[in-house]
Amino acid sequence: MELQQMYIDGRWVNAQSGNTRDIINPYNQEVIATAVEGDESDAKAAIAAARQAFDQGDWKNTSATERGKIVRKIADFIERDKEELAYLESLDTGKTVEESRGDMDDIAGVFHYYAEIADKDGGEIIESPLPNSISKVVHEPVGVCGQITPWNYPLLQASWKLAPALVTGNTLIMKPSEITPLTTVKVFKLIEEAGVPAGVANLVLGAGSTTGAELSESKDVDLISFTGGIATGKKIMKAATDNVKKTALELGGKNPNIIFADTDFETAVDQAMNGVFFHAGQICSAGTRLIVEESIHDQFVEALVNRVKNIKLGSGFDDDTQMGPLISKEHLNKVIDYVETGKKEGVTVEVGGKQPEDPELQDGFFYLPTVLTGCTTDMDVVQEEGFGPVITVEKFSTEDEAVQLANDSIYGLAGAVFTNNIAKAERCAQAMRMGTVWINEMNVYFPHAPWGGYKQSGIGRELGKLGLEEYQETKHILQNIKPEPLNWF
Numbered sequence: 001m002e003l004q005q006m007y008i009d010g011r012w013v014n015a016q017s018g019n020t021r022d023i024i025n026p027y028n029q030e031v032i033a034t035a036v037e038g039d040e041s042d043a044k045a046a047i048a049a050a051r052q053a054f055d056q057g058d059w060k061n062t063s064a065t066e067r068g069k070i071v072r073k074i075a076d077f078i079e080r081d082k083e084e085l086a087y088l089e090s091l092d093t094g095k096t097v098e099e100s101r102g103d104m105d106d107i108a109g110v111f112h113y114y115a116e117i118a119d120k121d122g123g124e125i126i127e128s129p130l131p132n133s134i135s136k137v138v139h140e141p142v143g144v145c146g147q148i149t150p151w152n153y154p155l156l157q158a159s160w161k162l163a164p165a166l167v168t169g170n171t172l173i174m175k176p177s178e179i180t181p182l183t184t185v186k187v188f189k190l191i192e193e194a195g196v197p198a199g200v201a202n203l204v205l206g207a208g209s210t211t212g213a214e215l216s217e218s219k220d221v222d223l224i225s226f227t228g229g230i231a232t233g234k235k236i237m238k239a240a241t242d243n244v245k246k247t248a249l250e251l252g253g254k255n256p257n258i259i260f261a262d263t264d265f266e267t268a269v270d271q272a273m274n275g276v277f278f279h280a281g282q283i284c285s286a287g288t289r290l291i292v293e294e295s296i297h298d299q300f301v302e303a304l305v306n307r308v309k310n311i312k313l314g315s316g317f318d319d320d321t322q323m324g325p326l327i328s329k330e331h332l333n334k335v336i337d338y339v340e341t342g343k344k345e346g347v348t349v350e351v352g353g354k355q356p357e358d359p360e361l362q363d364g365f366f367y368l369p370t371v372l373t374g375c376t377t378d379m380d381v382v383q384e385e386g387f388g389p390v391i392t393v394e395k396f397s398t399e400d401e402a403v404q405l406a407n408d409s410i411y412g413l414a415g416a417v418f419t420n421n422i423a424k425a426e427r428c429a430q431a432m433r434m435g436t437v438w439i440n441e442m443n444v445y446f447p448h449a450p451w452g453g454y455k456q457s458g459i460g461r462e463l464g465k466l467g468l469e470e471y472q473e474t475k476h477i478l479q480n481i482k483p484e485p486l487n488w489f
């Protein structure tokens with residue numbers, strides 16, 4: 001594969017230092033590509049290009065219709081190159097190629113959605129209390145946007161930032177996770193092909209502590225939009241204070257899934273599995289905290305365990321693989337430590353709880369799908385985001401208790417409730433302090449609906465109209481149409 005380069009001011013460039021980084025396939029640890037490894041100096045060059053393009057370029061004054069057309073082209077190109085993108089995403093992350101194809105459909109959908117709504121906002125005339133005046137509210141781009149993305153959904157998370165930033169007339173610098181840059185590099189080629197002017201969209205590659213930190217700290221960046229872990233989010237928020245940047249944070253989750261006894265049993269078991277073992281649980285909104293009504297707890301756990309034993313681990317490119325590896329050795333070790341913590345806290349490992357022994361999986365970063373019972377809210381395994389194929393099971397006996405357990409968390413990203421009593425489901429959904437609540441559903445998201453977290457799961461929203469507004473300033477323009485002296489002084 002060709003060297004993965006940065007895209008700065010309309011040119012594909014190497015790092016100023018000349019450094020590079022090997023990109024590793026998590027299935028077998030083979031080097032799949034080499035990427036240039038930028039640092040602060042490359043990030044500064046990209047910020048300068050974005051600043052110049054915003055302050056002196058035409059992008060912000062290009063009509064929203066025209067910007068929408070260009071963003072629509074990006075969507076079309078993603079559809080055209082879907083197979084290549086899906087291949088790269090699976091190679092880089094280990095997820096099944098079927099999942100990656102689904103991601104690519106979602107990603108094209110995000111670019112289409114924002115292309116479509118780009119020119120639907122003509123501002124608003126509002127009532128003015130002053131005589132002879134016109135009062136107007138308009139939206140304008142924020143300016144230069146830093147965008148930092150994680151490794152679990154590399155291109156999906158990038159699309160949630162790129163599409164709204166571009167249609168609203170901002171300029172941007174994106175920094176993908178240093179371990180999964182492949183699809184983001186490819187999409188910048190499509191951005192170039194679609195005719196986005198030089199300097200408007202810039203790509204830097206490199207570690208968070210260098211390139212990412214520079215984007216968060218720089219006084220020339222007006223907005224920082226970050227998706228990733230809570231610890232990094234806190235650092236970014238602190239770094240952003242210096243020039244009071246706008247800050248949008250999409251952070252982690254520890255997402256409860258409440259199962260009432262009156263639910264459709266088989267559906268709830270199936271959805272609970274999907275909710276946590278999809279992409280080996282490396283999903284911010286994974287339903288890793290199962291909260292089951294006491295009367296069906298044992299039966300539910302038994303059904304879950306029986307099915308979990310049959311999950312097929314393997315290469316994302318094999319048709320029968322249901323779950324791929326974890327992203328890296330470092331992350332695998334975190335998941336191992338997380339489960340060991342649970343064991344020390346007294347949980348029962350019903351299934352899994354270790355790495356697989358299958359000789360074919362020894363080169364990859366695999367961990368067995370794991371079910372832990374006997375869990376209580378005071379345990380670290382229940383409170384911390386494990387970000388692996390591990391589900392903790394708690395019991396409840398009343399609706400109030402279920403909601404109270406679900407809300408007992410520093411996180412508030414997403415949650416689910418399974419019941420056939422819709423009034424009860426609605427009451428729970430209202431009481432659950434989370435940015436998304438699914439009723440008899442799990443892990444669904446689409447461009448029209450806002451996504452984001454309550455509490456420490458983040459600040460702001462992506463997707464939907466709110467996801468567009470993150471990239472806009474709001475201006476009130478008041479015009480006196482019959483100016484006269486006030487004669488006050």
Ligand SMILES: NC(=O)c1ccc[n+]([C@@H]2O[C@H](COP(=O)([O-])OP(=O)(O)OC[C@H]3O[C@@H](n4cnc5c(N)ncnc54)[C@H](O)[C@@H]3O)[C@@H](O)[C@H]2O)c1
Nearest residue numbers: 149150151176177208212213228229232250251252253284
């Ligand atoms: N809320 C959401 O929508 C959402 C979506 C996907 C992932 N996530 C969260 O992301 C986390 C997993 O992703 P991760 O391990 O890549 O997260 P991470 O925080 O380690 O890294 C995310 C990005 O931040 C960069 N970074 C690291 N240190 C930095 C610093 N000091 N300054 C600036 N940038 C820095 C990294 O290089 C990477 O690009 C999980 O917690 C998951 O829940 C949240």
Ligand SMILES: C[N+](C)(C)CC=O
Nearest residue numbers: 152153282283284285
């Ligand atoms: C936001 N989502 C669900 C696509 C990915 C979270 O990790």
